[in-house]
Amino acid sequence: MKASAGVREPRKLTDKGQATRERILEHAAELIYTKGVHATNNEQLRRAAGVSGSQLNHYFPTKESLVLAVIEWRAERVLSFHRSERFASFDSLDALRDWADFYVGFERAHQEGCTLGSLASEIIKTDLDVHDELAKAFEQWGDIFRDGLQRMQKLGRISADADPVRLANLLLSAFQGGMLLSQVQRNTTPLRDALQAAIDYVQTFETSLDSASPRVQ
Amino acid sequence: MKASAGVREPRKLTDKGQATRERILEHAAELIYTKGVHATNNEQLRRAAGVSGSQLNHYFPTKESLVLAVIEWRAERVLSFHRSERFASFDSLDALRDWADFYVGFERAHQEGCTLGSLASEIIKTDLDVHDELAKAFEQWGDIFRDGLQRMQKLGRISADADPVRLANLLLSAFQGGMLLSQVQRNTTPLRDALQAAIDYVQTFETSLDSASPRVQ
DNA sequence: GATTTTTTGGGCTTGCCAGCCCAGTTCCTC
């Protein structure tokens, strides 16, 4: 895996080409999530996606371009998920707890960890030119939490004493760190504990107006 | 980097052999911390440690045995540091803040991340037989915080409401996650925010007896 | 329909690097 600038400009693909590219990308993302970047090679990917080596090279001329595309793909999915109706812009503590419960109940959390975070931590020290893309993704992720917290303040649910940026960083850090520890320990206790405690801390800023909403223990 | 069982039993080395082995190990740890496991090869290590390829192979027959030794070496140092007089068994909030300040001020935090955590996250998905060693190290690390929190309870500094295991998991998760985010963002804000918020949460359990101690903002 | 572009296939090439070979030097034990 060498540093390379051989990233072909994205050009207009036919529907068929687009479908092939997408299929390769999805399989790559899955293999990388399961086995890690370094243990994922072209032969495995070729087989999984049902394409030839030339097709792989055609759509992704270098491994770097493939990994970069996987990062973008993963980021887009994570961000979309966090922006979905389900979490209602994270304007309530209940939304945060729903989010936490989702990941604690996510079977693969303590096996492969965070889909984006585990990839980031594998390659952050490599020479791959992926840093900006990763930074952008995580920044946007953090912004989702920050914005949610700001909404909570605006709605009078948590007090103005709370610092949304700081709490957003706590939530995301607890998540990423909890994922790593859960992978290492092979159970979700660290993730569960970290997320619940982080959200409990957010709750300490709850205003008495909003304290009337019961919290499921 | 293949799965391998070729780990030679540790045997008694001469002083000279021990010194050579240690020198190799230290340089390996440094290269791996800086460049990552996968970008660290025998040639670089050979040069850095001033030994021949045969010596490398003599003391560490496979890369797996080398990486495992680096993990042990790193874990031992991290745990010793956390057990040092400096943190007084983490029996006070001030000790926790001192710890946080140390790492926020640690120049390499936002470049290479946590010495042990970054290595763990690089290799957790590989076939290397390192899982148990990593799990043990992180468990002991978490236990240091848990024990400290229990001492705080016993000393009446924080209330019995606090769950030491849970808070320990929060602290360690905030740390690991904060390190990753700081690496990605290339500044220590995420780490600082996460640690301060996590410790502030611990502080919410502070007893009024101990609230007399001023906290530097 | 002819030509061009895009997609696809089969497999080869080359460089990297982990592991190993062969043997010399130093140190330890009897």
Added chain:
DNA sequence: GAGGAACTGGGCTGGCAAGCCCAAAAAATC
């Protein structure tokens, strides 16, 4: 001092995998 063990040196080998070659087939364009 002899023999064996440990340490050390120089460099080779073979397998892996990323990237590339050559060309056929399908689709798009004129």
